[in-house]
Amino acid sequence: MAAVLRVPTVLRPAMGNNAVLEVEGSTIGEVLARLTETYPTSRVQLLDADGSLHRFLNVYVNDDDVRYLGGLDTPVTDHDEITLLPAVAGGSQ
């Protein structure tokens, strides 16, 4: 199954300079594992040393943050849109 992954500017150099990728996997964990196989230098950007999501990386499936769904076990289905976004200080504060 293929989902679409949107890559933020800061992560593109580690992912073949792609802004959009087609990715495979039935969970977010599987998608990220395959990504790090294809692009090994992306691993430190995506995951912390203990294998959890990088603390400054937010991953959304169809606009929903996976940390509040099933984390790395969040299911991914065909045509889902996965968005990676760095955590930054909010806008109008």
Add this chain to the structure above:
Amino acid sequence: MARVSSVLELIGRTPVLDVSALSPSPNVTLLAKLEGRNPAGSIKDRVALSLVEAAETEGRLVPGRPGQVLIEPSSGNTGIALAMICRLRGYHLKVVLPANVSPERRQLLVAWGAEIIESPGAEGSNGAVRRAQALAADHPDWVFLYQYANPANPRAHYTTTGPEILADVPEITHFVAGLGTSGTLMGVGRYLKEHRPGVQVWAVEPPSGEVVDGLRSLEDGYVPPVFTDGGGADLLDRKVIVRLRESVEWTRRLTEVGLFAGLSSGAIMAGAVKCARSVGDAPATIVTVICDDGWKYLSSGAWSDDVDDVVERTRTTIYF
């Protein structure tokens, strides 16, 4: 409204408006708390007053003592609210402001006598926070309230916004608010969870525009200490992102119920509608927040220009 002796007495006790006409489901009641009614124009009046009063209680600030200087990073409403309060209290406020904020914000800060220190626009709020931290370290005599880490920020919402919401909407099932410093979500969210454990708390991540594009490294990321210290990851039930376009579209749609609100409120309303869609046909009462009115956003052309033009403008100028 009763006669009052200080404008600060007008902070809080804002009305809640039924905006269910915008609800995607007849079973879902949508309610909006109108924070633009605060005297400096936004929900941040509550936070600014709480920050200043806490510093006064701790003796870090003394009303009437000459020569007291405050420094704060702000791309908008907190700086404006602090500027108003500092004007009343006689404190000198320095606001570290990203160079690319909207002109209205800059003018409002000037109106209340604040001094503006610019930080690089491409670094957004992240850059303003870093610059303020460095300046505060270099000037230990300046008072650094640091809204992103100060417990007086969520406390303002725990002691005022949360109780007001529960008093006005005891049947609340969901609370939806924007995620910036996370003060609103941590304060209101904790209060509601303690008094109505079944209430779901949803965060809306505002569009981040070119700030995210300009990030040099993921290690330059930032999660506010107010969020981590407040156990945000455990408190929130859901977190959704909204896009620039849908934020502009929902800002416009708010006029259908008579609300002239800021773009960040349009973003939050877009999130509240996603929340409403998620509950399906089940009955629900969603409370959300209109952070401020639309006046500060007129230069975005949000209500008058082509949506594509507005989206492009809001990518390069900080409106959220």
